[in-house]
Amino acid sequence: MNGVVLVGDRKLEIRRFDDPKPDRGQVVVRMRASGLCGSDLRPYRSTPEELANRANTICGHEPCGEVVETGHGVSDVSVGDRVMVHHYSGCGQCVHCETGWTQLCIEGSTVYGSGAHGGNADYELVESYMCVPMPDALTFEEGAAIACGTGTAYQALKRLAISGLDTLAVFGQGPVGLSATFYGAVMGARVIAVDPVPERRELAAKLGAAETIDPTSADSIEAVRELTGGVGADASLDATGIDEVRQNTVRSTRIWGRACFVGEGGTVSLAPTPDVIHRQLTLHGSWTFSTHTLKELANFTVNRGLPLSDLITHRFALADAKEAFELFDTATTGKPVFVWD
Numbered sequence: 083m084n085g086v087v088l089v090g091d092r093k094l095e096i097r098r099f100d101d102p103k104p105d106r107g108q109v110v111v112r113m114r115a116s117g118l119c120g121s122d123l124r125p126y127r128s129t130p131e132e133l134a135n136r137a138n139t140i141c142g143h144e145p146c147g148e149v150v151e152t153g154h155g156v157s158d159v160s161v162g163d164r165v166m167v168h169h170y171s172g173c174g175q176c177v178h179c180e181t182g183w184t185q186l187c188i189e190g191s192t193v194y195g196s197g198a199h200g201g202n203a204d205y206e207l208v209e210s211y212m213c214v215p216m217p218d219a220l221t222f223e224e225g226a227a228i229a230c231g232t233g234t235a236y237q238a239l240k241r242l243a244i245s246g247l248d249t250l251a252v253f254g255q256g257p258v259g260l261s262a263t264f265y266g267a268v269m270g271a272r273v274i275a276v277d278p279v280p281e282r283r284e285l286a287a288k289l290g291a292a293e294t295i296d297p298t299s300a301d302s303i304e305a306v307r308e309l310t311g312g313v314g315a316d317a318s319l320d321a322t323g324i325d326e327v328r329q330n331t332v333r334s335t336r337i338w339g340r341a342c343f344v345g346e347g348g349t350v351s352l353a354p355t356p357d358v359i360h361r362q363l364t365l366h367g368s369w370t371f372s373t374h375t376l377k378e379l380a381n382f383t384v385n386r387g388l389p390l391s392d393l394i395t396h397r398f399a400l401a402d403a404k405e406a407f408e409l410f411d412t413a414t415t416g417k418p419v420f421v422w423d
């Protein structure tokens with residue numbers, strides 16, 4: 083089979099690998115859609131030295147496809163099942179694994195797509211418990227989106243307890259931020275979407291943002307306050323991981339408001355007293371989702387007939403991985419996905 087390997091300095095290679103065979107408790111998933119996520123750009127932009135610990139590992143952590151082979155002892159999924167892959171494995175026994183949060187495993191977890199082969203390949207070998215069966219009405223592309231970026235946004239909105247009472251400011255309109263805009267609006271919030279790229283602000287408006295802000299032409303804190311009668315957003319979410327944007331996220335939130343950091347990496351400079359304590363702020367961190375969240379979100383999306391596919395702006399064959407990453411690297415798109423016929 084073919085698989086995509088990131089080799090550093092914005093280069094990748096499509097390499098040949100042996101087709102995987104399932105061991106006890108494992109299954110082989112034939113890939114039907116595999117999404118690109120903002121967090122793929124960090125390794126893509128890394129140096130070859132920084133990628134040394136993942137040499138020859140297939141990238142991709144939004145896998146979605148069909149189970150084509152099961153190993154001994156597998157009873158939770160069957161050949162032919164349509165599944166999203168929760169891209170982590172753990173001990174399977176601890177308090178976090180038991181609740182579907184294997185990424186929090188006390189014994190340490192493996193992240194598929196960096197610590198083990200990921201989804202940007204014709205087939206992926208995974209533990210059976212990583213497979214989350216999905217409703218027939220959900221497309222493979224939508225399943226791929228839910229399997230990381232969209233699931234991450236949904237879980238963060240739940241942490242923020244978003245409702246129709248809220249004005250929600252979402253900083254960064256990449257696939258995670260766009261998903262937060264989309265589901266935030268579905269949950270009833272008035273969404274203010276912030277992004278410097280016009281294409282992404284347009285997408286945000288299409289996906290449900292009531293207002294958009296260009297932070298290069300207006301002070302985003304002031305702009306959010308102006309749109310909220312001088313008060314600030316009830317809830318806010320950072321999907322960029324950029325220090326200054328994280329500050330803006332916190333400072334554009336109202337007194338007694340809730341803020342959530344989702345974008346990873348980097349650092350942040352906040353002054354606890356004026357920024358958090360004296361503003362009675364609740365500051366959350368939210369990292370991805372459990373297997374149960376994936377199932378819940380798939381059902382939520384299908385039961386309401388939500389047009390999640392509007393988030394997906396580009397489709398590529400795996401053979402065109404170079405073009406896919408180069409386009410995504412421009413930070414102007416919604417979600418690109420690899421698709422197989």
Ligand SMILES: [Zn+2]
Pocket residue numbers: 172173174175176177178179180184186187188189
């Ligand atoms: Zn565990």
Ligand SMILES: [Zn+2]
Pocket residue numbers: 119120121122143230231
């Ligand atoms: Zn991701």
